[in-house]
Ligand code: SF4
Ligand code: SF4
């Protein structure tokens with residue numbers, strides 16, 4: 001059974017320890033900050049090749065009360081990963097799954113995808129996660145800290161989280177924990193829900209409507225059936241092979 005991260009957003013204080021720990025473990029450089037130029041504490045503004053994890057900040061008015069939601073965003077390590085299905089159509093083995101942990105991993109071979117192929121891979125992701133390092137061409141995203149897991153350690157973002165927002169373990173245990181927390185929080189927050197728990201291995205508990213976190217808090221496309229683009233690419237594959 002795959003490993004799973006359970007993210008209880010009701011506990012998140014937006015300290016961004018997880019975001020920093022991720023950069024530190026992966027030895028990713030700093031980005032130039034733009035905080036005061038765009039009116040939000042969310043920094044950087046989006047996921048990028050130097051940030052596999054981004055704590056998203058979202059404000060909205062609820063009956064005259066300002067609500068401020070925090071969402072530590074990262075790859076969901078989907079059970080049936082559309083990014084891998086799309087990548088396999090072009091270069092098999094560039095995007096792989098670790099069968100032991102369930103982590104979906106981007107290898108160095110991803111640098112051989114063209115920019116157009118990368119765009120198709122990014123668009124296939126229901127959570128808008130994949131990014132491309134423009135210098136090296138390699139595609140980037142959260143690795144679930146697969147190397148740490150294989151050495152008996154939890155992911156870096158889970159290890160540093162001081163509030164219990166980030167949890168890690170066997171999928172069955174994380175699902176039980178998520179359902180238990182949901183049952184408690186539902187009494188106070190009627191909109192509370194789990195985000196796509198059957199399809200992903202990074203499960204978020206939301207206490208507000210998904211759109212009050214960010215556009216991709218829940219899947220923006222069906223995870224199961226192939227998209228039209230994937231289907232057409234599948235049809236084209238035998239013809240490409242015949243030409244080669
Ligand atoms: S370390 Fe924990 S509390 Fe801090 S921002 Fe990340 S998830 Fe939220
Ligand atoms: S969240 Fe996106 S990038 Fe991550 S495994 Fe799923 S499809 Fe791929």
Ligand code: SF4
Pocket residue numbers: 021022023025052053074141142143144145155156157158
């Ligand atoms: S699991 Fe590892 S790679 Fe993924 S966001 Fe957390 S620290 Fe970063």
